[in-house]
Amino acid sequence: MKPMLAAKWFLGAAVACFAIASVGAPLAVVATTSIVGDVVRAIGGEEISLVVLFPPGTDPHTFEPTPRDLRALHEADLVFINGAGLEEGLSPILSSPELEGKVVDLSAGAELLTLDEDHDGVDPHVWFDPLLVAEWTHRIERALVALDPSGKEAFAHRAAAYREELAELDRWIQAQVAILPPARRVLVTDHRSLGYFAARYGFEEVGAIITGFSTLAEPSAREMAALMERIRSLGIPAVFVSQEFNPDLASQLARDTGVRVVVLFQGSLSAPDGPAPDYLSFMRENVRRIVEALRG
DSSP states (O other): OOHHHHHHHHHHHHHHOOOOOOTTOOEEEEESSHHHHHHHHHHHGGGEEEEESSOTTOOGGGOOOOHHHHHHHHHOSEEEEOOTTTTGGGHHHHTSGGGTTTEEETTTTSOOOBOOTTSOSBOOOGGGSHHHHHHHHHHHHHHHHHHOGGGHHHHHHHHHHHHHHHHHHHHHHHHHHTTSOGGGOEEEEEESOOHHHHHHHTOEEEEEEESSSOTTOOOOHHHHHHHHHHHHHHTOOEEEEETTSOHHHHHHHHHHHOOEEEEEOOSSOOOTTSSOSSHHHHHHHHHHHHHHHHHO
């Protein structure tokens, strides 16, 4: 459903439908991405009823809500978003009067990365730094406590425990990265998605097939030629792409340069029976793939 049509549907639903929360009922919570949802679930526990909008494997840049999604948003007590422009396509809905005061932007106040003076916007892929996800937990905890003060102790306990897990994850990633000589810590990606990971763990982003933060663009022939030359000159062993990326472009790059194409989980978790069903597993699986590919 197109954003403007979705906004009109949403406004109509707000007039026609009234949800009355039962005393003691779980908070109705919506999260945009599966990654945001996993972190929210870890803190909210049984005190929340969670709906995740973007299905596994969905490119957040191209998501369009269904009528069921719009109803979930209308009935929500809280809506947690990644922010930093990731949900730009949902902005007509998220900024509607019916959601005023309900939307929690988890990236608000974070130190966000930009690309360069020739590209507008900020990098929304903040979840690739566990320490920034730790900042999310404080915002999530405060928002939940504000609507459910009786759950304050439980929310605080879970948030603190999850921050400990994130700190452990951060230490594990540092140990894995230490296996790589500094000269091998170079990243070429399908689009600029690993900036926060690179900044945290001492990698250098030396190129991208799409020279921006969104997968919606297409590279020019000149940009592809320049990237291929850089891959050859630097001896880049691998290019990292998302599952949703154009396979034709990835195949062309592999065919013309001999580089290995490695698929990462980027914008969403895997299915529950996959290798990245939660955020902690998501990061560990990606790091394993990155380190293995760059070790040569």
